Structure formats: C-alpha cells, structure tokens
Amino acid sequence: AQSVTQLDSQVPVFEEAPVELRCNYSSSVSVYLFWYVQYPNQGLQLLLKYLSGSTLVKGINGFEAEFNKSQTSFHLRKPSVHISDTAEYFCAVSGPGGGADGLTFGKGTHLIIQP
Amino acid sequence: EAQVTQNPRYLITVTGKKLTVTCSQNMNHEYMSWYRQDPGLGLRQIYYSMNVEVTDKGDVPEGYKVSRKEKRNFPLILESPSPNQTSLYFCASSSRDPREAFFGQGTRLTVV
Numbered sequence: 001a002q003s004v005t006q007l008d009s010q011v012p013v014f015e016e017a018p019v020e021l022r023c024n025y026s027s028s029v030s031v032y033l034f035w036y037v038q039y040p041n042q043g044l045q046l047l048l049k050y051l052s053g054s055t056l057v058k059g060i061n062g063f064e065a066e067f068n069k070s071q072t073s074f075h076l077r078k079p080s081v082h083i084s085d086t087a088e089y090f091c092a093v094s095g096p097g098g099g100a101d102g103l104t105f106g107k108g109t110h111l112i113i114q115p
Numbered sequence: 116e117a118q119v120t121q122n123p124r125y126l127i128t129v130t131g132k133k134l135t136v137t138c139s140q141n142m143n144h145e146y147m148s149w150y151r152q153d154p155g156l157g158l159r160q161i162y163y164s165m166n167v168e169v170t171d172k173g174d175v176p177e178g179y180k181v182s183r184k185e186k187r188n189f190p191l192i193l194e195s196p197s198p199n200q201t202s203l204y205f206c207a208s209s210s211r212d213p214r215e216a217f218f219g220q221g222t223r224l225t226v227v
Binding site for chain 1: 119146148150155156157158159160163173205207215216217218219220221
C-alpha cells in the first residue's frame with residue numbers, strides 16, 4: 001500500500017517570494033512521483049514527474065521538485081511566485097505496476113498568493 | 116489534440132435516478148481511472164481499468180459501476196445515486212510508458 005501526506009493544507013505567500021510545498025510518501029516498493037496543479041474550475045494538469053534518474057526535476061511554469069529517497073519526500077519549489085500561481089497543488093504517487101494500481105493523491109495544498 | 120473528454124460537466128439529479136457520466140480519450144491509452152474529489156479529502160480512486168474488459172475497484176467503489184467495452188471509453192454508472200455521492204468527478208487515462216495521467220475537465224454532480 002502507498003500513501004501521500006501533504007503537510008500543509010494552505011500556504012499563503014507574498015508575490016515574488018519563494019515557496020515550498022511539502023510532500024511525503026510511504027510505499028513498500030519503488031515509486032513514481034508527480035505534482036499536479038488544479039486552477040479554479042479546471043481539471044488537473046501535470047506540473048512535473050519523477051520516474052528515475054536525476055533527483056532534481058524541473059517542470060512547467062518555473063516549478064521544480066527534489067526526490068529524496070532517504071526522507072521519502074518530494075517537495076515542490078518555486079523561487080518567485082506570481083498571482084497566477086494561485087491554485088490547488090496535489091502530490092501523487094504511483095506504484096510500479098504499470099499504472100494498474102493508479103495514482104494515490106495527497107489531500108492537496110492551496111497556494112494563496114498575496115499581492 | 117490529445118484529450119480526455121467527460122460529459123456532462125454539470126449534473127443535478129434526484130436520489131435513486133440512474134445516471135451515467137461518460138469519459139472518452141483519444142490517446143489510445145491502456146489505463147483509465149475514475150476519481151472523486153471532495154473538500155479536505157483530495158482525490159480518491161473509484162475504479163480503474165487496465166485494458167478492455169479489465170476493471171478493478173479503487174479505494175471508494177461502493178455505489179458505482181464501470182465498464183470498458185472499448186479502449187477509448189470508460190463510463191461511470193451510478194445505479195441509484197444518493198446525496199453522499201455529490202462530488203466532483205474526474206476521469207483520467209495514461210499509457211504504461213511514459214507514466215503520466217491525463218485528466219478530464221471534471222463533472223460536478225449534485226444529488227438531491
């Protein structure tokens with residue numbers, strides 16, 4: 001079984017400040033990790049993913065995340081946020097079963113950008 | 116354009132009246148899933164399918180049915196909807212490699 005914990009339900013940040021959204025996972029097997037973003041009244045869009053290789057993963061819109069196997073973490077970062085980054089962010093883990101076991105999501109972190 | 120299409124986007128229905136939410140993908144993906152999203156609970160998987168005629172339960176399957184007669188379609192069926200099924204529903208599809216899920220725009224269902 002696998003699980004995902006997003007440690008903050010809401011993160012308020014001032015515009016142009018850096019931000020980190022925290023994600024920890026647990027799994028008994030190797031995993032694949034994802035961050036999705038959901039803008040108001042929209043579906044989920046993939047920000048970035050870690051499948052293998054370099055532990056620092058760069059995604060769209062200036063976001064990046066670092067896979068830390070020893071700490072079972074996959075925190076999302078952005079050096080300077082904009083008003084348009086206001087959204088719900090979901091961390092997700094997938095097992096190695098070729099997608100058969102699907103994605104397990106965290107409960108989400110609402111990123112609130114303050115002017 | 117690669118996409119997952121859900122219909123309808125919004126639906127209000129009454130308790131006990133059978134309904135179907137359709138999902139179609141044009142990427143020839145093997146895997147398809149249904150999730151429900153509720154405030155404070157994130158997304159929870161209802162059912163998934165690994166290929167045609169192959170489906171299995173997710174974390175919250177009670178009260179739902181699915182079928183996968185064609186590779187592109189994966190409808191979600193509520194035989195007798197109840198108010199606790201009021202939620203935002205997402206369909207997703209993915210290939211085996213690369214492992215990336217594409218999501219539909221969502222269906223907001225209200226059962227009164």
